[in-house]
Amino acid sequence: MPDKIKTDASLLRGLIAGDRAAFETVYRQHNASMVRVASAILRNRASAEEITQETWIAVLRNIGGFEGRSSLAGWIFTILSNKAKTRVKRDGLSVSLDTSTNDDSMDDAFDGRGRWRDMPELWDEMTPDRVVDGRQVLAHVSAAIDQLPPAQRAVLVLRGQQELDAADVCEILGITDSNMRVLLHRARFSLRQSLDRIGR
């Protein structure tokens, strides 16, 4: 049995039993990502935090009904996404996740013959602990993630950080697989550009 599934099963038993330590583990694993995904859908940090808290309460109240058809994280993010979308409708918000992929920022990196305009160079050692301009590299990464367009940010968090199955990410965000891949690649490419400015 893969470690991830074993961990899920163990946490699940703890959550059902009302074990605070199990809840704390799951909370620390997902809460910040949940706020980011909800913010991407709602475009409002305060509402995102509120929806995230409501999601945790729903998770704890309904954990006995979790059937394991997706991962525990997939189930939690599905609840979050449904609550956020309901809030968008309830409040008559005109915002929605703009998943268009008509963005040519990647193409700008190349000339007409498909060659790099600015040839990439190997970064000096880029470890999480490295300090650049008084900040750790991870602080730069955090800031860069928060500056991504909402749809790219949501996909990056769900797929690149939470490592949900591609199918679950598409279901949660209501996007196609090809759309998700393009958004994820653009997000990673943007972050690479941002890190490149401090990495040489």
Place this chain on the structure above:
Amino acid sequence: MLNCRDLAYQADAFLDGELSLWKKLQIRIHMSMCNGCSAFIDQMRSTRTLVKAEAQVADTADTEIDSILAVLHTKNQPGS
């Protein structure tokens, strides 16, 4: 012949091991001749690692956890 832009667009699929043997070979041949693309793939690999690491450092106060458990407890009280 694969150019740098083609390679950049396939970098994620390459790192995820999702490309066919032929496409992987094309990328490896291009990388062997192009220091820029070789550095780019290395940068994308580092970027992915750093993005994952960033998710592990979220600061969470115990009070946040307590407040959720308190709300849940209140909602479970008879008559609430």
